[in-house]
Amino acid sequence: MRMVDLIAKKRDGRELSAEEIQFMVQGYTEGSIPDYQMSAFAMAVFFKDMTERERADLTMAMVHSGDTIDLSAIEGVKVDKHSTGGVGDTTTLVLAPLVAALDIPVAKMSGRGLGHTGGTIDKLEAVPGFHVEITKEEFVERVNTSRIAVIGQSGNLTPADKKLYALRDVTATVDAVPLIASSIMSKKIAAGSDAIVLDVKTGAGAFMKTVDDAKELAHAMVSIGNNVGRRTMAVISDMSQPLGLAIGNALEIQEAIDTLRGKGPKDLEELCLALGRQMVYLAGKAKSLEDAEEMLQEVIRNGKALAKFKEFLASQGGDASVVDQPERLPQAAYRIELPAKQDGYVAAMAADEIGTAAMMLGAGRATKEDEIDLAVGLMLNKKVGDLVRAGESLLTIHANREDVQDIMDMLYASITIADQAEAPVLIYDIVT
Numbered sequence: 001m002r003m004v005d006l007i008a009k010k011r012d013g014r015e016l017s018a019e020e021i022q023f024m025v026q027g028y029t030e031g032s033i034p035d036y037q038m039s040a041f042a043m044a045v046f047f048k049d050m051t052e053r054e055r056a057d058l059t060m061a062m063v064h065s066g067d068t069i070d071l072s073a074i075e076g077v078k079v080d081k082h083s084t085g086g087v088g089d090t091t092t093l094v095l096a097p098l099v100a101a102l103d104i105p106v107a108k109m110s111g112r113g114l115g116h117t118g119g120t121i122d123k124l125e126a127v128p129g130f131h132v133e134i135t136k137e138e139f140v141e142r143v144n145t146s147r148i149a150v151i152g153q154s155g156n157l158t159p160a161d162k163k164l165y166a167l168r169d170v171t172a173t174v175d176a177v178p179l180i181a182s183s184i185m186s187k188k189i190a191a192g193s194d195a196i197v198l199d200v201k202t203g204a205g206a207f208m209k210t211v212d213d214a215k216e217l218a219h220a221m222v223s224i225g226n227n228v229g230r231r232t233m234a235v236i237s238d239m240s241q242p243l244g245l246a247i248g249n250a251l252e253i254q255e256a257i258d259t260l261r262g263k264g265p266k267d268l269e270e271l272c273l274a275l276g277r278q279m280v281y282l283a284g285k286a287k288s289l290e291d292a293e294e295m296l297q298e299v300i301r302n303g304k305a306l307a308k309f310k311e312f313l314a315s316q317g318g319d320a321s322v323v324d325q326p327e328r329l330p331q332a333a334y335r336i337e338l339p340a341k342q343d344g345y346v347a348a349m350a351a352d353e354i355g356t357a358a359m360m361l362g363a364g365r366a367t368k369e370d371e372i373d374l375a376v377g378l379m380l381n382k383k384v385g386d387l388v389r390a391g392e393s394l395l396t397i398h399a400n401r402e403d404v405q406d407i408m409d410m411l412y413a414s415i416t417i418a419d420q421a422e423a424p425v426l427i428y429d430i431v432t
């Protein structure tokens with residue numbers, strides 16, 4: 001088999017066999033197929049697409065390019081949730097204990113934040129003492145005993161994807177649905193779960209800027225998952241503005257606690273229930289999505305979800321008393337309001353720019369090596385569609401420096417006030 005023939009085949013719009021895809025991914029991972037051939041192939045895919053079967057085969061070839069996590073020692077159906085990335089996206093912090101409270105195993109491998117998006121591990125580390133440096137054996141044991149544990153990414157997962165994603169980045173071939181879908185799904189499948197729930201974001205703060213693009217990606221990922229024997233569902237949700245009110249590590253822990261108490265921001269709660277009911281359903285714990293939602297509401301009402309969060313924090317070394325005494329979370333030295341300059345309705349709060357402002361305050365990293373400040377961030381006092389009077393606070397800046405003029409300028413530029421505006425749709429579609 002020769003790579004040049006496979007490139008020509010795809011260039012001419014023909015379908016590659018599983019063996020051909022396997023040959024290509026393996027050769028590329030090992031280095032026998034050079035970057036220039038792989039980039040020509042990626043460009044051919046950009047123009048000629050891949051069939052559902054090719055997408056599934058590409059995904060599995062990337063899964064088998066490196067280590068896979070074996071979660072078979074954990075009892076029950078393991079359901080993982082993946083978000084395509086957002087700003088102030090507090091959902092995992094809420095969903096993990098919420099679903100675990102229904103006796104569903106949550107074996108979560110998470111990452112740190114980069115750029116305008118935050119990472120679940122950073123957020124959890126805002127709880128004093130909490131750590132993810134546990135062994136694989138401890139991880140499995142904790143999920144078996146308390147149904148929930150979080151571990152950092154480890155091992156050599158999907159090296160083919162790492163190499164190909166970096167190549168796509170510099171060859172203008174990132175934006176090809178078959179390549180994005182197989183890239184994301186290969187990482188989820190290698191991480192070992194039985195079923196997958198996807199939160200595909202759309203809007204300014206998201207990877208997919210339009211609803212149509214997000215729908216196409218969601219359908220592509222759901223079909224890959226189902227074709228390779230991992231039941232998959234997706235929610236397409238808004239990321240034109242930040243989710244909930246809190247953006248920042250300790251602030252989002254507080255927001256998750258409020259939401260687990262049933263007192264969180266409505267949009268965050270609604271999205272957690274939409275994703276949560278798919279998780280409960282796929283785990284085989286409910287006969288319908290409606291029943292699943294009722295079960296989730298019940299563990300919020302009866303306090304089991306919040307109790308599970310405390311148990312989880314304590315089991316990984318965290319100070320669970322933060323749940324009842326939030327002042328024990330890291331606190332910023334300054335709280336500075338951002339007053340509206342005019343009367344009107346909030347028409348836009350650009351999620352990407354607001355996320356970047358939070359990052360520049362110290363809540364996130366510009367490069368992987370940056371240290372973050374767990375206490376700082378932003379608390380929105382208004383959201384898109386809300387009425388605001390001149391002088392009223394749009395948001396509160398939690399900072400560890402007194403002069404935040406640069407941040408205020410960025411925030412003003414990211415917020416639009418108009419004579420009329422409506423709240424955006426939160427959930428655009430459900431893909432099952």
Ligand code: URA
Nearest residue numbers: 165179180183184207
């Ligand atoms: N995120 C990924 O992990 N892969 C892509 O190809 C695009 C976004």
Ligand code: CA
Nearest residue numbers: 088243244246
């Ligand atoms: Ca939030």
